[in-house]
Amino acid sequence: MNKLKIAIQKSGRLSEKSLELLRECGINFPDFKSKLKNSATNFPLEILFLRDDDIPKYVEQNIVDIGIIGENEVLEQDKNINVIKKLGFAKCRLSLAVTNDSSCEDLSYFKGKKIATSYPNILAKFFEKEGFVPEITEISGSVEIAPSIGLADAIADLVSSGGTLLHNGLKEVFEVLKSEAVMVSNPNLKPEVLEILEKLLFRIQAVLNSRENKYILLNAPTKSLPDIIKALPGIKSPTVLPLADPEWSSIHSVVRESDFWEVIDELKKYGAEGILVIPIEKMVL
Ligand SMILES: Nc1ncnc2c1ncn2[C@@H]1O[C@H](COP(=O)(O)OP(=O)(O)OP(=O)(O)O)[C@@H](O)[C@H]1O
Numbered sequence: 001m002n003k004l005k006i007a008i009q010k011s012g013r014l015s016e017k018s019l020e021l022l023r024e025c026g027i028n029f030p031d032f033k034s035k036l037k038n039s040a041t042n043f044p045l046e047i048l049f050l051r052d053d054d055i056p057k058y059v060e061q062n063i064v065d066i067g068i069i070g071e072n073e074v075l076e077q078d079k080n081i082n083v084i085k086k087l088g089f090a091k092c093r094l095s096l097a098v099t100n101d102s103s104c105e106d107l108s109y110f111k112g113k114k115i116a117t118s119y120p121n122i123l124a125k126f127f128e129k130e131g132f133v134p135e136i137t138e139i140s141g142s143v144e145i146a147p148s149i150g151l152a153d154a155i156a157d158l159v160s161s162g163g164t165l166l167h168n169g170l171k172e173v174f175e176v177l178k179s180e181a182v183m184v185s186n187p188n189l190k191p192e193v194l195e196i197l198e199k200l201l202f203r204i205q206a207v208l209n210s211r212e213n214k215y216i217l218l219n220a221p222t223k224s225l226p227d228i229i230k231a232l233p234g235i236k237s238p239t240v241l242p243l244a245d246p247e248w249s250s251i252h253s254v255v256r257e258s259d260f261w262e263v264i265d266e267l268k269k270y271g272a273e274g275i276l277v278i279p280i281e282k283m284v285l
């Protein structure tokens with residue numbers, strides 16, 4: 001039987017969220033990662049647990065068909081692989097940071113400086129556009145320690161909360177790129193494997209849609225219905241149901257998480273009451 005082979009980070013920032021995504025797609029697999037190659041029990045999928053840095057190479061060589069890694073790793077390694085879906089987790093940015101006492105106004109500050117990073121290729125390309133490339137020293141982790149031990153003048157590393165920079169006396173000065181987890185694929189998959197991938201992507205999209213949206217129910221004065229309907233950017237148009245009291249109606253709709261609070265403010269302005277917000281389990285459009 002044909003199977004789709006996926007590589008997932010064994011342990012680290014991407015690991016749990018990648019497995020959670022597969023589980024939410026209804027895919028069951030034995031729950032232990034010490035067995036580095038596992039098969040799903042109810043979907044034609046084989047899961048390999050690997051170091052994230054190795055995943056682009058394995059996808060390029062078609063040892064696996066697809067993988068989940070950070071966009072940062074895709075750009076750094078520049079292998080012959082395709083990004084086929086952004087997955088919306090492990091959001092972070094690659095930023096330049098200097099010691100708190102440095103006065104860094106613009107990028108020319110880095111002329112003649114030494115920068116420690118795990119992303120030397122991305123950083124060199126970034127500075128080539130500026131017309132100069134500072135000295136770059138590659139280290140594979142704990143990058144934030146470099147200025148305090150005299151290894152470099154500045155760093156370029158991944159930042160999300162900013163806590164690690166803060167605890168190491170550094171300040172973020174320029175963003176080099178934004179990143180999130182992505183699914184990558186070998187560009188030449190066999191049709192029978194592509195067919196399985198399409199099925200998986202369909203399920204993933206339903207999960208991502210549900211994460212980005214909320215189902216809302218509310219009661220509103222019937223006379224305000226036109227305003228309320230205008231304020232609700234539903235999938236098609238909201239469901240309107242009469243209540244026992246004809247002066248009131250019940251309205252159901254789907255609202256994007258990102259627009260949520262503005263929409264609620266609008267609805268309240270038009271007299272909406274008893275607003276219930278419900279997470280969506282899956283959403284097939
Ligand atoms: N602070 C962060 N917030 C959000 N996402 C992050 C953060 N740091 C890293 N990431 C993302 O998670 C990916 C994996 O990061 P992690 O630190 O687990 O990798 P690693 O130490 O290289 O692991 P491995 O042992 O597999 O080589 C990164 O490539 C990046 O895309």
Ligand SMILES: O=P(O)(O)OC[C@H]1O[C@H](OP(=O)(O)OP(=O)(O)O)[C@H](O)[C@@H]1O
Nearest residue numbers: 013141142157158159160161162163164
């Ligand atoms: O802005 P923050 O929320 O503090 O996150 C930033 C830190 O997260 C990543 O390292 P990670 O913790 O994954 O450890 P690693 O060095 O082992 O990769 C990154 O390399 C930073 O050090």
Ligand SMILES: [Mg+2]
Nearest residue numbers: 051052053054
């Ligand atoms: Mg790694």
